[in-house]
Amino acid sequence: MKRLAVILASSTLAMGAQAANWSTVAESQTGSIFSVDLDSIERSDISIIDEKRVDNITVSIRRAYPAQKSVTKPTTKAVTKDSKEKDPKEKDSKNKVAKETRIHHSDQQWLISCKDASYYRRAYVDYAANDKVLKSWQSDKPILTTKDFKVTTPKTISRILVEQSCKSYEQAK
Template identity: 60%
Template sequence: MKRLSMLLASSALMISAHGVNWVEVSESSSGSTFSIDLDSIESSDINIIDEKDVENITVSMLRTYPAQKQIKKEKTAVKDKGAAKEKIDIKENSIQRSDQQLLISCKDASYYKRAYVNYDADDKVLKSWQSEKPILTTKDFKVTAPKTVGRRLIEHACDSYEQTKQQSV
């Protein structure tokens, strides 16, 4: 069942990446860029049990990491007792990008990470995760600090959502 949920999270995030309108919002001091998909911003039907009157939105976020060198490690393997040691090269793949789905509360600039998929430079999935929480409370959300990348992402998503909402009225 857990494998199925990971597959669903991966496919949902990959599907969202096809019809996208990525807008770069911020860059971190480490060189990572953060973008949001304006086409993915929508009202969420997920209720927070201790704050029912607050409208939350969902958004797809993309974090692109700076190019990194391939790391090679040598590992010594011993096949049998007393046998010669054999050196094996192991390549560690580093994350090139991370697609994430966030549930955002514009009221207090907080977010809850619903799912993510990490990719290497060859678009190979390194790790994926999807929340299995059936019920959320405000304690599940992380409040962002002012003048941070997280706050800028949330403010941009909330502003875009409000503009779209006003244009459709």
């Protein structure tokens, strides 16, 4: 059952990503670029058990990681008659595996409360550069409370993402 939930989360985020209208919102100090899918912003019908009459919205967020530079270590060992040089194909194969397991971007679905600038991450899918799914997760909580939400701190990327999403939602109303 849990596997089915992960598959559904992956397919939902993947379908949403193809018909997306990504708007770059912020860049981190490490070079990650954060974007909001403007087409995904909509009122949510998910109820928060201890909160009455508050509109929450759902939104897709993308974090694109900076390209990682390949680091090659110089060999300090001299090649002798008894030792063999490594096969270049083997080296390329290892580099290919390393590149395929690096996160290129991550798509997330957030449930946002514009009232207090908080969010709850409902699902995410991490992708390699070739759009291969590396990891995915979907919340299995059937009932949410305000304690499940993370209140954002002013002047942080998460606050900027929440504020931009809420602003876009209000403008589209």
